[in-house]
Amino acid sequence: MASDFGNETTLNRRQFLWRTGALGAAASVFLYPSLARAAGALDPLISGIAAPALKMLSRDTISGLIAFQVPGSDQYSRAQGVTSPRPGGIDAKAQDLLMIDLDDFLPVPDTYAQALAASFTTAVSDIPIPPSLLGELGPIGEQLAGQMDDALRAVLGSDAAVPLSLLIALTLNFLAIQTNPASVAGSIPGSPFASLSFDDKAKAFEALEQGDPDLVATLDSGAPQPLKGSLSGLLKFVGGALLEFGTYTSYTEYGVFDKATKTATARPVGWDLSNYMPGRTTPADGWDEFKGYFEGRTSTSTDPSVG
Amino acid sequence: MRDAIVIGAGGGGPVVAKELAAKGLDVLVLEAGPWYRDPENEWSRYEDDANDPLTGYFRYGPSDRSKPAWFRETPQNSFLWQLAGVGGTTQHYYGNCPRAQPGVFEGYTGADAGAFDSHRFPFSYHELIRYYEWVEATLPVQTAAMGTKEELFFSGAEGIGLPVNATKDISKNSFRPQENAILQPQGTAGKTNDSSQLLYPQAQGCTFCGYCFQGCIEPRHAPRNLKAKRSTDNSYAPMALTADAWAPGGKAVTLLPDAYVDRIIHEQQGSKTVATGVRWHDTNTGEAQTETAKVVIMAGGCTEDPRLWLNSSLPDPNGWVGRGYTDHFFDFVIGVFDDYTGNSKGVGSSARCDFPGHGGLENVGLPPALEGFAMSFSDSGIQGHYDNGRGLTGAWDGKSGRVGGDELKETLADVDKLLNVLVISDDDVEPQNRVVRSSLPGDENGPIPKVIFNQRGRSARTLANREYCADKAARLLRAAGAAKVIRLDWPPLILHVQSTMRMGSDPADSVLDDNAAARFVDHLYIASNSALANGLGGPNPTLTAQALATRTAEKIFETHFGGEPWVGVENPVSSIDDSVTRAVIDRGL
Numbered sequence: 079m080a081s082d083f084g085n086e087t088t089l090n091r092r093q094f095l096w097r098t099g100a101l102g103a104a105a106s107v108f109l110y111p112s113l114a115r116a117a118g119a120l121d122p123l124i125s126g127i128a129a130p131a132l133k134m135l136s137r138d139t140i141s142g143l144i145a146f147q148v149p150g151s152d153q154y155s156r157a158q159g160v161t162s163p164r165p166g167g168i169d170a171k172a173q174d175l176l177m178i179d180l181d182d183f184l185p186v187p188d189t190y191a192q193a194l195a196a197s198f199t200t201a202v203s204d205i206p207i208p209p210s211l212l213g214e215l216g217p218i219g220e221q222l223a224g225q226m227d228d229a230l231r232a233v234l235g236s237d238a239a240v241p242l243s244l245l246i247a248l249t250l251n252f253l254a255i256q257t258n259p260a261s262v263a264g265s266i267p268g269s270p271f272a273s274l275s276f277d278d279k280a281k282a283f284e285a286l287e288q289g290d291p292d293l294v295a296t297l298d299s300g301a302p303q304p305l306k307g308s309l310s311g312l313l314k315f316v317g318g319a320l321l322e323f324g325t326y327t328s329y330t331e332y333g334v335f336d337k338a339t340k341t342a343t344a345r346p347v348g349w350d351l352s353n354y355m356p357g358r359t360t361p362a363d364g365w366d367e368f369k370g371y372f373e374g375r376t377s378t379s380t381d382p383s384v385g
Numbered sequence: 386m387r388d389a390i391v392i393g394a395g396g397g398g399p400v401v402a403k404e405l406a407a408k409g410l411d412v413l414v415l416e417a418g419p420w421y422r423d424p425e426n427e428w429s430r431y432e433d434d435a436n437d438p439l440t441g442y443f444r445y446g447p448s449d450r451s452k453p454a455w456f457r458e459t460p461q462n463s464f465l466w467q468l469a470g471v472g473g474t475t476q477h478y479y480g481n482c483p484r485a486q487p488g489v490f491e492g493y494t495g496a497d498a499g500a501f502d503s504h505r506f507p508f509s510y511h512e513l514i515r516y517y518e519w520v521e522a523t524l525p526v527q528t529a530a531m532g533t534k535e536e537l538f539f540s541g542a543e544g545i546g547l548p549v550n551a552t553k554d555i556s557k558n559s560f561r562p563q564e565n566a567i568l569q570p571q572g573t574a575g576k577t578n579d580s581s582q583l584l585y586p587q588a589q590g591c592t593f594c595g596y597c598f599q600g601c602i603e604p605r606h607a608p609r610n611l612k613a614k615r616s617t618d619n620s621y622a623p624m625a626l627t628a629d630a631w632a633p634g635g636k637a638v639t640l641l642p643d644a645y646v647d648r649i650i651h652e653q654q655g656s657k658t659v660a661t662g663v664r665w666h667d668t669n670t671g672e673a674q675t676e677t678a679k680v681v682i683m684a685g686g687c688t689e690d691p692r693l694w695l696n697s698s699l700p701d702p703n704g705w706v707g708r709g710y711t712d713h714f715f716d717f718v719i720g721v722f723d724d725y726t727g728n729s730k731g732v733g734s735s736a737r738c739d740f741p742g743h744g745g746l747e748n749v750g751l752p753p754a755l756e757g758f759a760m761s762f763s764d765s766g767i768q769g770h771y772d773n774g775r776g777l778t779g780a781w782d783g784k785s786g787r788v789g790g791d792e793l794k795e796t797l798a799d800v801d802k803l804l805n806v807l808v809i810s811d812d813d814v815e816p817q818n819r820v821v822r823s824s825l826p827g828d829e830n831g832p833i834p835k836v837i838f839n840q841r842g843r844s845a846r847t848l849a850n851r852e853y854c855a856d857k858a859a860r861l862l863r864a865a866g867a868a869k870v871i872r873l874d875w876p877p878l879i880l881h882v883q884s885t886m887r888m889g890s891d892p893a894d895s896v897l898d899d900n901a902a903a904r905f906v907d908h909l910y911i912a913s914n915s916a917l918a919n920g921l922g923g924p925n926p927t928l929t930a931q932a933l934a935t936r937t938a939e940k941i942f943e944t945h946f947g948g949e950p951w952v953g954v955e956n957p958v959s960s961i962d963d964s965v966t967r968a969v970i971d972r973g974l
Contacts, residue, residue, distance in 0.1 A: 149790055160790055183439035185453035187826045276790060280770035287766065287773055311460035318462035318876060321787060325757035330433035340429040352753035352800040354729060361430040363603060364583045364592030365730045368575025369531040372539060372562045377528050380514060381552035384487060
């Protein structure tokens with residue numbers, strides 16, 4: 079019985095790696111010939127495949143979010159089936175800014191991020207993923223599955239800080255596969271979420287904002303005590319913040335800003351998209367916009383009835 | 386030992402510091418964030434560089450921008466917009482200075498008295514008038530100039546039948562230009578796009594640059610106290626630092642930035658708890674220091690004041706420390722126009738409507754990234770996809786909700802063809818909206834705060850007021866000529882903040898007495914927005930917090946230093962007075 083139980087746990091954990099996109103991303107990295115020979119031993123797998131795979135997973139998923147908010151003609155916009163002839167958030171490098179903000183400047187305690195990320199690798203799935211999809215990667219997938227399971231668990235279960243962008247990516251990909259299981263083998267192999275259609279991305283966010291019970295249960299399994307019972311509220315906050323800052327970052331100057339000179343080196347994408355100060359790359363010192371005073375009145379005083 | 390220690394140099398701290406310094410007291414001001422001494426070169430005014438809440442120069446975090454921001458837990462869809470640094474949130478405010486609704490004060494007998502929150506100020510509106518007038522003369526507060534967006538707003542207000550209010554006080558439904566702490570344009574200001582023509586003294590006052598939220602540096606080359614916007618880093622802080630120069634017998638304050646106060650030191654004297662000083666640490670070096678004082682004044686704001694109180698293990702016998710958070714339960718309604726609106730230019734907001742017993746409206750000009758943020762902030766999901774059980778309908782087009790994807794790009798295709806109206810609800814003091822200490826691990830400054838708002842469970846009066854004002858906003862935009870009107874249904878944007886350490890006449894539901902003195906700790910006062918008794922009925926809170934801080938300074942001077950009141954007796958010195966300007970220039974401020 080013990081053996082059977084262990085096999086079942088391993089299988090479910092592997093399903094979860096699929097469902098969060100981690101295994102798909104790992105397979106993509108594995109396909110690079112220079113890394114292929116790393117297979118077979120745990121440490122090279124971690125440094126050569128698992129860690130880069132998780133970074134790709136994060137980046138592709140955040141890029142899918144940016145394209146959702148401000149689509150352009152990039153691969154992430156094409157993958158969702160909603161594109162725009164004008165540049166989008168990806169062209170503004172909003173995905174880079176959002177990842178930096180999340181990973182380097184949002185001080186969520188490391189122990190909490192680790193615990194929540196690890197919950198994705200240990201929770202039990204009850205969402206069927208068709209065997210035909212699990213078999214999409216063929217022999218490479220079969221070869222990877224067992225090895226990557228250990229490698230990814232090692233990364234997520236280590237004492238090293240888990241980047242917040244990875245935690246966000248695991249969450250969005252969990253919801254993506256729940257929304258549409260076929261996204262596990264979608265057009266952006268590093269991210270089920272980024273592989274969703276625009277409408278399905280909206281459904282995934284609906285589930286996030288409404289505290290999807292499966293997601294809450296999954297996170298709750300690994301959540302430290304203070305977070306247990308309050309994850310629903312936390313997810314509402316995260317869902318809102320991702321959408322707000324997905325847009326905000328797309329319209330800022332970040333992609334062309336030179337920190338040394340504190341000036342933009344070119345017109346920010348968002349300035350062109352919004353027709354903001356046509357022709358300028360720097361903030362203005364003022365505008366010919368003064369229209370006088372309403373009814374010509376330049377001052378008021380206390381109402382005699384209250385003074 | 387100091388006479389007084391002020392914790393926080395935001396909207397209220399520099400006010401109480403300046404007033405006490407003018408009376409010759411020895412005042413130490415401790416500010417956790419940076420002190421920007423050369424904003425013309427330090428503030429780029431680009432939106433991400435300025436306003437990114439995690440990395441921008443206007444964030445809630447240490448002055449070393451390579452370090453992470455300070456994390457606050459908000460367990461609901463919401464956004465808490467705090468700022469550290471000398472000036473606090475006045476660094477990014479729009480300078481709006483309306484007086485409170487008279488109906489939120491004790492003794493109000495108007496016919497609509499029953500329409501207001503029952504948690505009143507423990508004194509009359511009439512009593513606060515002289516403090517309003519003192520602050521209005523000091524900042525100074527003036528009648529706002531118009532740009533195109535204000536002309537449009539006024540045409541919409543007239544179109545829905547509102548009369549004009551030509552006084553400083555609110556007595557009926559009406560509209561008006563803002564009374565604001567923005568120096569009126571003089572010389573070339575507001576009359577040219579040419580930067581070379583906009584240097585001080587050729588240009589004076591507001592140049593209509595459109596960067597209130599990224600920090601006011603205009604006109605360039607103006608002395609710090611003559612910058613157009615009267616944020617406290619440009620007004621009260623320079624006065625506090627030069628009090629010996631412009632006030633007979635005055636004594637300049639000591640202002641320490643990067644000084645995070647993590648404990649109010651107190652001792653038991655018989656049955657009384659008495660504040661005796663503070664402990665703080667340098668955010669760069671971590672070095673801890675203590676200082677004693679006769680009086681300690683908290684001025685960290687609505688989230689930080691209760692946090693510091695609780696982290697200091699001060700008594701909270703009635704459980705009201707941190708409770709009663711009011712935020713005007715904002716909403717946002719956007720009008721899309723066929724023609725130019727001037728949305729991104731000029732003072733952020735120079736027009737308003739007031740609805741006694743309900744709240745108010747004001748126009749809000751925004752540059753593109755903040756406009757995008759505003760369009761993506763909602764408790765009603767994404768328009769056309771899901772509505773989170775809300776999707777409100779009314780005088781606006783379609784259901785409330787975020788604008789996303791193609792529709793967002795289309796709506797934001799020309800930021801200067803939009804007109805935004807902020808819905809400002811007269812919201813009730815409710816105990817469940819509050820600050821507690823988070824169970825998450827603390828940071829280097831101690832346990833962090835958790836800010837809780839139950840937006841959907843707010844009082845029936847608050848929710849009805851929000852709908853009343855949102856309806857007015859949509860109708861105003863249509864009357865102004867909007868081709869399309871979008872309602873966002875914002876979750877809490879915690880930006881106008883009030884009343885978490887509220888003063889009140891009832892000891893059962895207030896932390897402060899009618900002098901803004903702590904009920905449960907002697908020699909301890911509060912002079913930030915957290916001391917306000919309620920949400921003021923909707924008007925922007927800074928002016929009232931500053932008027933109250935002025936009154937509190939008088940009470941401190943009378944109670945602890947044997948002094949006499951001066952407001953209404955002496956003439957106030959303006960922060961743009963030549964005596965202040967000379968001292969600012971002489972001392973390199």
